[in-house]
Amino acid sequence: MLKCSLCVNDERTSRIEVVNGRPVCRECQVYLRHPIDRKKVREELEGLMINVDRAIVAYSGGKDSVVALYLAKEVYKVPELEAVMIDHGLMSEKAIKNARRIAEHLDVPFKILRYDYSDIFRNALLKAQSPCRACSKRTMEKLRKYALKNGYRYIITGHELPFGHHPYRLMSGGIVQIRLLSMMTEEERFKILKRLPFEFPELPGYTTNCLVLGPTLQLYWEKHGHSFEHRRIAALVRYGLISREKAERELQKPEVPEEQWKIVLKKLGIEENQIELIRR
């Protein structure tokens, strides 16, 4: 199987062609023709952050949002911040405690809004699909409404920049989402995390807070033979944001502990034999 020499895509996830004697995926070919101007992205971000006096941070308690909260508070020194966590119903309790501890450490008010996303998760599991897109879309919409209601204009998120060229997004109602981690490397993130009382919860998959991601990833893997995060992680490698070795590790099939499967299936009202049927 041909494998891209620049990222981690292979023939399962992209079209690979040989260019000047080297296998290169379609996305990398586009990137080579139109590379991202890192300096410009960073400048755009700096220009944006200067004007932010009040903002909420989309705070999942995962490592990226923790880094975003730290940057907003300690580096950009946003005068008024609120860390808002949307609990979708299958967050790890340990992660919620972790999130609260970090917010207290940084002296930022912490708020949890609880919802039930069982419909999204049930649907994703029963179809062996990724729940991430629908979950993240709903979460951003809840945060947008919260921002509007409380007079915030900015929502700061821990997103990187894998599929866009600007570190911000205009949302309806005049709300601006700022992707504060645009073009920040994994190494830079870990340097920040080390300074904080952040505990890495041991969850399968690349997540540090979501209980449903591991089971959906594992099921998808069993059906399709690769991770549904493959293309996103390939983009991070292409942009030099994580090493190829780390990416390869994250793309391996997760083995979710029995206990975690039980919690997730019980919460979603799914029987184990329904999952067995999907596996076949």
Ligand SMILES: [Zn+2]
């Ligand atoms: Zn590639």
